[in-house]
Amino acid sequence: MTQPVLEVTNLSTHFPTRRGVIKAVDEVSFTVGQREIVGLVGESGSGKSITGFSVLGLVDPPGRVVSGSIRFQGEELTQLPQKAMRAIRGKRIAMIFQDPMMTLNPVLSIGTQMVEAVLAHDRVSRTEARNRARDALGMVGIPSPEERLDAYPHQFSGGMRQRVAIAIALLHRPDLIIADEPTTALDVTIQSQILYEIKRLAQEFSMALVWISHDLGVVAALADRVLVMYAGRIVEAGPVEDVLSQPAHPYTLGLMQAIPSAVPRGEPLRPIPGMAPSPLARPSGCSFRDRCQRATEICSAEPRLDILADREWRCFHPNEGRAA
């Protein structure tokens, strides 16, 4: 295999609080290959967004990356000074957020913001920058892009705003885009349009994509590989088809079985018992053991990462190869 675009090794991001240290991301390792679409799945509080923020160096203090390495195209990002990181962010790695209003300034026109984003990294004339902005809007399927450059964010619908955010991310043809729940707030038909565009653009520009989502359905439709996070750790990873057809980790299986379509109509659903543990009071060993039906005494020890071909999991009782 060629060199991965992103190589994260033993990454830990902690937030010190008065009541103790929150290990939002705890010894997480994964790689993203060239042109690969990786889905990062987990429930709220699992650390999936913080993982994305950590890669971009956007973790707000007092939180910080305490250990581990993030290598982007062979370059170590964790030790990089702010200025050098700024040169990469938006240029070679871009991010798309759930709420495009977080990305867009409400008092500046779309054109002004996009020209600014071009000029932040490239020394080109304003006309040239504006042309690039216009082309980017056209690429993501915004009709009459020339006129829309003069519009303000509130004049766009939710789906169109998300397209603008994607266009901004594409301005510099990044090698990697990290997308944090970008379609969660959108309606089904609009979500489908955005997924379609993203998939097409990723192929066209040979971009790698990390797609953070709580929706296994979306990840199943989009991603090549899936990472499942629980309580700050990646508990399972592998090709989407394999993981979803034969989940090794009981948590992955639990997530799949909790979806209404997993049981016949009208029958009781099968939720995972209990709740995700508070990040301040995670059980020792496997943090899922309190909710796990397969748990035994051995689970109070730390499960190591088992690797079998292109799949990996952290569990003493994986469903090795057997269907659920």
Added chain:
Amino acid sequence: MMGTPLIEAKNVSRRFSRKLDYAEKIARAFGANLSEKTVHAVDEVNLAVHSGEVVGLVGESGCGKSTLGRVMAGIMPASGGEVRWKGRELAGLKGPDKRQARLAAQMIFQDPMSTLNPRKRVIDIIGEAPLVHGLVTRPALRDYVADLAQRVGLDPSYLDRYPHQFSGGQRQRIGIARALAVKPELIVCDESVAALDVSIQAQILNLFMDLRKEFGLTYLFISHDLGVVKHICDRVVVMYLGRIVETGTPDELFSNPKHPYTRALIRELPSISDRRRDFTPVKGEIPSPLHPPSGCHFHPRCPHAFARCQQERPLLQETGPGQASACHLNDEPSPAARTGTFSTVS
């Protein structure tokens, strides 16, 4: 169908209009072409819910599903048409009858944090309404609320806590207990599980189904999530821009949708069992309800649209047992357009 419905909307409309402000009135006096902007959130809708039924109301943002739910729950008046509760017009009820009808329809919302008073303890949040309405005496209140809390899966020892001390799923349980506290017959759930993680969502959905059996409840279940609706509902109603476009049993509607919009919704639902590598999205945006398209509201996005769709509003008509759709294709002599593969547009 069976007898008098528990609740029935007859030609119900709900319009919201923005009055002209002072400057605009002056401008109009000088001849500017300004008029009040009106949104037809709900446009002449007929919907009957029978006792014991679970009816799912689905659609995308702005389709009027929440507004219809509010009108039927009695917390928002209709601008046209009438809502009948057990055969009697809701607006015409007076005195004790009115109070009884209003208590019998309760609502559970999406975001419990914005519907629970942050300064009140759980016992007061759940207990206020039954106390005011004389369903329980003050000395018996704690036992009454504790019993409700137990039924919805809340630890009764937490009754003196405040809403912020609970997780999202537990807050939703508080909202459910509050609705149950006045012994309702109909519960309108407005996106009540939308903000929850999938596992918590499953717990709450199971709770809804258990409570249905235990209290003989009827639900109007509003959701944008077709998977959820398919699972728990006896009948599904699909709305688009203020109108009902299709209704049917989940089995029929999901396996054999008649309306092109329903078909698009079902096809675009991402699912883990059906791995598609390509998307064939329906074209276009959801139009603004301020300027809905003429005729059939869906025609600008519909791959089968023809001249009649632009001019004439299609009426809901029966297409099979228990299934009805509002589409001019139903009148077409050749069924080719309907059964043929859905042409793709991007």
